[in-house]
Amino acid sequence: MNSLSIILPAKNEAPALAGLLPRLRAAQPTAEIIVVDDGSTDDTRAVCAQHGIQCLSSPYSMGNGAAIKRGARVATGSILVFMDGDGQHDPADIARMLEKLDQGYDMIVGARDWGSQAGVGRGVANTFYNWLASRMTGHFVADLTSGFRVARADKFCEFLHLLPNGFSYPTTSTMAFFRSAYPVTYVPIKAAERIGKSHIKPLRDGLRFLLIIFKIATLYSPLKLFVPASAVFLLLGCINYTWTFIHEGRLTNMSTLMWSAAVIVFLIGLVSEQITALTYMKGRES
CATH class of the missing domain: 1.10.287 (Helix Hairpins)
Incomplete structure (x- = not known):
């Protein structure tokens, strides 16, 4: 039987983790749960200790992608689950996503509907990314930037050297799987409103979103x-x-x-x- 490791990157997400970790443990009681604390200044470590959850702490913030890489390196499970630590993702959806592994898929992505997008601007941008990625790869891409995904550990760890330290690890990992002919599929999910303030700044990250478009192409077929x-x-x-x-x-x-x-x-x-x-x-x- 495959062992399961659940990795949650978190930066100042203590209020969300306080509610999420008990639900996660109830949904997957045998899974290894790893919270990667990306330089938090709140009670993230204390909340993890209170619930008996492993917490990898960084002395300063290195980025969402860096947290993903750190978590993947220490995870012992043969199956990796990546979730946001802000309470948007429902632990109950993990079981539905894991079912797809038996159908031969190597990565399963939780695909958000339009109502789950963080604003019209983000929704339009993500729709364009999905369309461009679908055209580039020749495969239907339902949600390129979703941070809720399940992957086989051996396949995912092949691409750790490609993953950026910032927020575009979902784009990079999806295109890397397509490029290497590892099957990817999507499971519809509804993302709840995040608890706390988003770390994404539209002006600061505008250039980053533009660069994602070029990364889609260069990661698959320049x-x-x-x-x-x-x-x-x-x-x-x-x-x-x-x-x-x-x-x-x-x-x-x-x-x-x-x-x-x-x-x-x-x-x-x-x-x-x-x-x-x-x-x-x-x-x-x-």
Whole structure:
């Protein structure tokens, strides 16, 4: 029988953990539960001690992804469950997600509905991410950024070197599983309103969300991003050349510049594709 480790990254989530940990223990009484304290300044450690839960403490905040990596490294279970420590995820959903393992899946993601999104802006952004990831991978992606997921430990730990220390570990892990042909599926969930204040700041994290779009492409198949971009530059160069040749009877520097850009972007895509392949090879060898 597979052993289960539940990992909860937490930063100043003591009020939420006080209610979540007893429910989690009741839902999965035999599971190993690990709270990774990401530099909390509240009573997170005391709450864990009160409920007899293992707590890994960091002297300062390293980020959500860093907490996930620390928890995965010390977990002893063959199956890993990742949940947010803010009370949004229902422990009762774990059983439904675990059932999918028997169907041959290596990762099961809790897919939030629209009503579970943290605001319209986040909902629109996540919908776009899901669409882009689906186009890039050729597989339906119901929730790319959900932090509630179940994964086989041996498969997940292959990609620890890829995971960022920040908030985009769900995106990275999902694309890594698709890239390595590890089956991924989704289970519909309803996320409750978080307890306490969110650590995500729209202005500070705006650039991070934009970078996720490029990470989706570069983690799966860089050529799928760079080839269309190269084609756009090539087409613009041809259009500019046609216009200037008809009206001025000459080749302009702008056309040459666009054609050069097309070649450069395409070559960058080729190099990126090789780097991506080597990156995943490193994960399998480590």
